[in-house]
Amino acid sequence: MTRALLGVELAYWQSTLIRVLAGLVAVLLLTGGVVYLYLFKFVSFMQSRLGPMEAGPYGSLQLLAEVGKWLQKEDIHTEDSDRTIFGLAPAVVLSSTFLMFVVIPAGPDLVIANLGTGIYYVLAVSSLSVLGILMAGWASANKYALLGGLRAAGQLIAYELPLVLAVLGVVIQAGSLNLQDIVAAQSGGSIFGWDGIGNPFILTQFVAFGIFMVAVQAELTQTPFDMPIAESELVAGYQVEYTGIRFLVYFISEFATAVGFAAVASTLFLGGWALPASWGLSDGVMHVVGPLMISTKAILLVGVVFWARFSLPRFREDQLQTLAWKFMIPIALANIVVTGVLKVVF
Amino acid sequence: MTGVLAASTSFAVPANVAFAVMAVFMVAAAVRVVTTKNVVHAALWLVVVLGGVGLNYLLLQAEFVAMTQFLVYLGAVVVLFLFGIMLTRAPLGVSDDLDNSQRRLGVVIGVLLLAVLSFALVRSFGADKLTFEAYDQGAEVARAVGENGRTQAISDSIFGEYLIPFEVTSVLLLAALIGAIVLARKD
Numbered sequence: 001m002t003r004a005l006l007g008v009e010l011a012y013w014q015s016t017l018i019r020v021l022a023g024l025v026a027v028l029l030l031t032g033g034v035v036y037l038y039l040f041k042f043v044s045f046m047q048s049r050l051g052p053m054e055a056g057p058y059g060s061l062q063l064l065a066e067v068g069k070w071l072q073k074e075d076i077h078t079e080d081s082d083r084t085i086f087g088l089a090p091a092v093v094l095s096s097t098f099l100m101f102v103v104i105p106a107g108p109d110l111v112i113a114n115l116g117t118g119i120y121y122v123l124a125v126s127s128l129s130v131l132g133i134l135m136a137g138w139a140s141a142n143k144y145a146l147l148g149g150l151r152a153a154g155q156l157i158a159y160e161l162p163l164v165l166a167v168l169g170v171v172i173q174a175g176s177l178n179l180q181d182i183v184a185a186q187s188g189g190s191i192f193g194w195d196g197i198g199n200p201f202i203l204t205q206f207v208a209f210g211i212f213m214v215a216v217q218a219e220l221t222q223t224p225f226d227m228p229i230a231e232s233e234l235v236a237g238y239q240v241e242y243t244g245i246r247f248l249v250y251f252i253s254e255f256a257t258a259v260g261f262a263a264v265a266s267t268l269f270l271g272g273w274a275l276p277a278s279w280g281l282s283d284g285v286m287h288v289v290g291p292l293m294i295s296t297k298a299i300l301l302v303g304v305v306f307w308a309r310f311s312l313p314r315f316r317e318d319q320l321q322t323l324a325w326k327f328m329i330p331i332a333l334a335n336i337v338v339t340g341v342l343k344v345v346f
Numbered sequence: 347m348t349g350v351l352a353a354s355t356s357f358a359v360p361a362n363v364a365f366a367v368m369a370v371f372m373v374a375a376a377v378r379v380v381t382t383k384n385v386v387h388a389a390l391w392l393v394v395v396l397g398g399v400g401l402n403y404l405l406l407q408a409e410f411v412a413m414t415q416f417l418v419y420l421g422a423v424v425v426l427f428l429f430g431i432m433l434t435r436a437p438l439g440v441s442d443d444l445d446n447s448q449r450r451l452g453v454v455i456g457v458l459l460l461a462v463l464s465f466a467l468v469r470s471f472g473a474d475k476l477t478f479e480a481y482d483q484g485a486e487v488a489r490a491v492g493e494n495g496r497t498q499a500i501s502d503s504i505f506g507e508y509l510i511p512f513e514v515t516s517v518l519l520l521a522a523l524i525g526a527i528v529l530a531r532k533d
Contacts, residue, residue, distance in 0.1 A: 116409055117409045131428075
């Protein structure tokens with residue numbers, strides 16, 4: 001992109017600045033779209049109601065109204081709270097979310113940084129949000145917040161393992177940690193010699209895909225895994241003392257992480273931005289089609305997450321830990337062994 | 347690996363500047379870990395120190411090691427520290443009982459450790475020169491091996507040259523794990 005596009009030669013910092021700004025806009029647009037589409041409308045239709053209808057056509061400007069409302073609120077904290085840590089916590093959670101998007105490719109050259117350790121980097125930075133949640137729970141000086149923070153930490157650590165192990169199957173099959181290489185392996189692959197649709201890894205790694213999506217549901221603390229913010233027991237968990245713009249940061253971070261993990265899942269299992277290489281589309285076309293492909297896939301996968309969220313009741317804490325340690329981790333390990341054996345055999 | 351680094355620009359000066367900045371932050375944070383009067387703050391200052399170590403790995407272009415540092419130390423070890431502190435006692439504000447009477451011994455051991463480590467490092471690597479050279483990202487070679495080259499080199503040495511130490515370490519960790527369970531379970 002920096003070399004050929006429009007014949008303009010950009011310095012490294014210029015192209016990086018453009019990439020970061022474009023990435024930020026894309027992430028916020030997708031997050032806003034997902035909130036409107038699923039949190040406002042999809043759930044309303046599932047519950048036989050209309051949802052927001054007043055702000056803008058079909059309530060499409062509702063989100064802007066809500067953001068405006070949050071921005072006006074007074075910044076409150078409890079008297080005993082540790083103000084520095086209390087203020088830093090949302091920033092830690094939000095940076096962990098935004099850093100995730102750095103390596104997710106949306107086209108042949110549309111990626112902020114094409115890191116060699118791509119998917120491993122995503123897992124590493126996404127695990128940092130636990131720190132922010134624990135900080136929030138402790139600094140709020142509220143026992144419900146502390147309980148929520150502890151629950152969240154236990155849950156996120158437990159589900160980090162199946163998440164990593166599920167990804168390993170894909171990494172073994174693609175032979176690379178780099179997300180662009182994983183995309184290329186899928187678009188250039190073939191199913192027993194037939195390359196009409198490439199070889200999306202969901203066909204061979206369907207077990208890993210299932211485990212990944214369940215673990216993502218838990219990492220996002222969406223129902224049925226929302227014990228950290230269980231409203232009937234803990235009011236709102238670690239978020240209970242947050243108001244105004246800080247609450248808004250948690251809100252954005254929650255849904256941006258949903259978009260991020262959905263984009264990662266579509267890159268790993270559904271072919272990412274690429275169309276099958278056998279269709280013979282040029283890089284120029286893919287610069288335009290690629291972002292649309294990955295956005296569509298990510299939005300559909302977020303839809304699956306929210307469908308589960310609005311359909312299932314909450315688990316108990318012990319059921320959640322049992323599911324992770326006794327079922328998902330063994331199945332993920334078995335998947336790795338089978339993948340490894342098949343990789344050597346074929 | 348050789349050949350990838352050819353015909354690329356050196357970034358020794360920015361690397362040194364970045365290292366100096368990070369080193370100042372890390373030393374300051376490390377001092378705060380032991381001087382702060384709040385247990386949770388100590389654990390959070392430790393995040394700065396361990397994160398700085400990760401950034402140093404990045405500076406040395408050891409991407410995989412850096413990511414492991416972030417995932418294991420920041421995402422798991424410090425989180426478990428915080429988890430343990432908050433499950434037992436995590437008072438807000440200042441606690442006065444965090445200090446003990448072993449300051450002098452601590453200083454002696456600290457200086458001793460610094461001397462031993464410096465000696466070992468200078469003795470082993472004193473003659474080596476670090477080359478801070480950027481990958482030429484446009485080159486076909488870099489596309490083929492460069493981006494994953496370092497990671498592959500690490501996996502080659504873990505599962506080749508250092509296979510036995512690696513396996514022995516994992517058995518050691520397993521022993522520690524079983525030991526912890528035996529100690530913790532009363533029945």
